[in-house]
Amino acid sequence: MSGLRKLIPLADRVLVKRAVPVTQTAGGVFLPESSTKKEPEAEVVAVGPGRRDQNGNIVPMTVEVxxxxxxxxxxxxxxxxxxxEFQLFRNDDILGKYQ
Incomplete structure (x- = not known):
């Protein structure tokens, strides 16, 4: 995780770590990798300062670490x-946040 402190997303980008997909059922059966899909949930690891509008003012981000x-x-x-593995998304690409 020390490498993450060196990466600061620019503008309105958000660095996230996806949730680990379930590979075992409650009954103990292991699922093959081909049947598991990417989880749509992630945790925000780092955020950029925000994008600038036409007047040069910074538009604040909608998510936090x-x-x-x-x-x-x-x-x-x-x-x-x-x-x-982590992923970079733009702030506008994120669909919502859980509470």
């Missing part, structure tokens, strides 16, 4: 840190 968010099925830029 630690928020649980709902992501679109496709999109985002994958970023690899060691053996962990």
């Amino acid at each position: 630690g928020d649980k968010v709902l992501l679109p099925e496709y999109g985002g830029q994958a970023v690899q840190f060691g053996d962990e």
Whole structure:
């Protein structure tokens, strides 16, 4: 995680870590990787300062570090840190946040 402190998203970008998909049923049966899909839920790891409007004012971000968010099925830029994978999304691409 020390590498994450070095990456600060620019403008209105958000760095997230997707939730781990379920690979085992409640009965103990392991599911094959082909049947598991990407979870639409993620945790915000880092946020940028926000984008600038036409007057040069910074538009604040709608999410904060630690928020649980709902992501679109496709999109985002994958970023690899060691053996962990994160994704960068624009603030506008995030569909919602959980409370």
